[in-house]
Amino acid sequence: MDVRIHSVFLPHDDPDAALAFYRDTLGFEVRGDVGYGGMRWITVGPPGRPGTSIVLYPPAGNPGVTDDERRTIAEMMAKGTYAMITLAAEDLDGLFERLRAGGAEVVQEPVEQPYGVRDCAFRDPAGNMIRVNELR
Numbered sequence: 001m002d003v004r005i006h007s008v009f010l011p012h013d014d015p016d017a018a019l020a021f022y023r024d025t026l027g028f029e030v031r032g033d034v035g036y037g038g039m040r041w042i043t044v045g046p047p048g049r050p051g052t053s054i055v056l057y058p059p060a061g062n063p064g065v066t067d068d069e070r071r072t073i074a075e076m077m078a079k080g081t082y083a084m085i086t087l088a089a090e091d092l093d094g095l096f097e098r099l100r101a102g103g104a105e106v107v108q109e110p111v112e113q114p115y116g117v118r119d120c121a122f123r124d125p126a127g128n129m130i131r132v133n134e135l136r
């Protein structure tokens with residue numbers, strides 16, 4: 001059986017800031033930018049890897065979420081505790097410096113973890129935690 005991760009969803013509350021971060025700072029390519037009802041869904045992904053994408057979505061666009069849940073989601077996003085993704089890079093230090101220079105909120109500088117991974121962490125403009133593991 002061949003099962004792959006095709007896409008993951010991360011919320012955004014400012015599509016222009018999300019687009020600038022993922023395209024201009026992180027270096028992902030834009031694969032889709034769809035608007036509907038005043039909202040935007042932006043699909044981005046690493047160049048050369050068309051089978052893996054991140055869909056940046058407006059949390060208000062989910063019809064199954066109540067108003068109370070939307071408020072909770074907005075509060076958690078503001079604190080940076082709602083969503084997380086882990087990426088991987090061969091040049092962790094180079095990517096970290098590019099992200100810092102691009103204004104990303106640094107959560108953790110590159111460090112060797114006691115569980116055998118060297119990684120760093122930062123937040124995107126919506127507060128989503130992004131960890132980056134060093135490929136070895």
